[in-house]
Amino acid sequence: MSDASQHFLFDDADLRGEIVQLEQVLADACEHHQYPQAIKRLLGEAFAAAAMMRATLGMEGTLSLQVEGEEEAAVSLLLVQAEADGGLRGTVRYQREPRQGGLVALCGTGRLAITVEPEEGQRYQGVVGLDEAGLSRTLEGYFRDSEQIPTRLHLACDGERAGGLLIQQLPAGSGQAASEDPDAWDRVGYLAATLSDRELLGLDSHAVLHRLFHQETVRVLEPRSHAFRCRCSSGRIAAILRGLGREEVEQILAEEGAVELRCEFCGALYSYDRVDVAQVLADASAPPGSDSYH
Numbered sequence: 001m002s003d004a005s006q007h008f009l010f011d012d013a014d015l016r017g018e019i020v021q022l023e024q025v026l027a028d029a030c031e032h033h034q035y036p037q038a039i040k041r042l043l044g045e046a047f048a049a050a051a052m053m054r055a056t057l058g059m060e061g062t063l064s065l066q067v068e069g070e071e072e073a074a075v076s077l078l079l080v081q082a083e084a085d086g087g088l089r090g091t092v093r094y095q096r097e098p099r100q101g102g103l104v105a106l107c108g109t110g111r112l113a114i115t116v117e118p119e120e121g122q123r124y125q126g127v128v129g130l131d132e133a134g135l136s137r138t139l140e141g142y143f144r145d146s147e148q149i150p151t152r153l154h155l156a157c158d159g160e161r162a163g164g165l166l167i168q169q170l171p172a173g174s175g176q177a178a179s180e181d182p183d184a185w186d187r188v189g190y191l192a193a194t195l196s197d198r199e200l201l202g203l204d205s206h207a208v209l210h211r212l213f214h215q216e217t218v219r220v221l222e223p224r225s226h227a228f229r230c231r232c233s234s235g236r237i238a239a240i241l242r243g244l245g246r247e248e249v250e251q252i253l254a255e256e257g258a259v260e261l262r263c264e265f266c267g268a269l270y271s272y273d274r275v276d277v278a279q280v281l282a283d284a285s286a287p288p289g290s291d292s293y294h
């Protein structure tokens with residue numbers, strides 16, 4: 001199975017893990033864009049991170065990772081979303097060819113927002129400053145400071161394949177093994193740190209887990225598959241159109257004869273002529289959109 005993630009548990013320690021490997025998702029996300037290699041790598045790492053973080057939520061809902069780049073940075077927006085059904089989508093808005101790769105080199109010293117939209121209940125958001133050392137360190141910082149859950153993350157992407165490994169302490173009170181094995185966190189962390197990007201991207205997930213943890217008792221759960229899936233729809237796009245305001249829409253109509261909005265995630269083109277626009281603006285009952293289009 002190419003695009004999949006797996007949850008695993010350490011029987012003798014209060015630790016859990018996720019491993020993810022993606023290829024087609026990244027290819028589909030890049031299909032309608034000519035991303036430079038450094039941006040593909042960042043996008044791939046963000047997909048891997050979002051898929052694993054979504055899996056740790058323990059509830060249905062969407063998890064988004066969003067970075068708004070600094071004004072002068074090559075990347076102005078990185079947005080990746082993971083759904084409970086394994087669907088992933090993401091996009092990068094960039095204004096010039098980057099000189100070098102890496103989160104801070106591409107985005108500047110901005111912030112990363114982690115947003116969780118549960119199927120039921122309140123949406124919540126955490127924000128963390130970008131770490132020079134990359135996306136994995138940035139997210140480790142988020143788990144440490146905002147969630148108080150010690151977490152180790154390894155993310156890798158070569159532009160075509162993306163992979164991720166996450167090791168996390170179980171939330172306090174949810175296990176009892178730690179008291180019997182106080183060294184587990186350090187030992188497992190040490191083992192996890194020996195993983196190379198090449199192994200994470202080249203070996204299958206069972207081989208990675210065996211290579212790292214063959215001396216531990218690891219329970220591997222059923223794999224989940226991932227695919228690129230966009231949530232755009234005419235209803236959501238209509239909401240964006242309404243969000244532009246009548247004045248701007250009228251102006252575009254006068255100049256162009258139609259209003260065209262392209263979904264930044266999947267490249268789908270939504271076109272509205274004067275009749276369509278009148279209908280959309282008259283129908284204010286649809287829910288507001290929070291998507292990204294240009």
Ligand SMILES: [Zn+2]
Nearest residue numbers: 230232263266
């Ligand atoms: Zn779309």
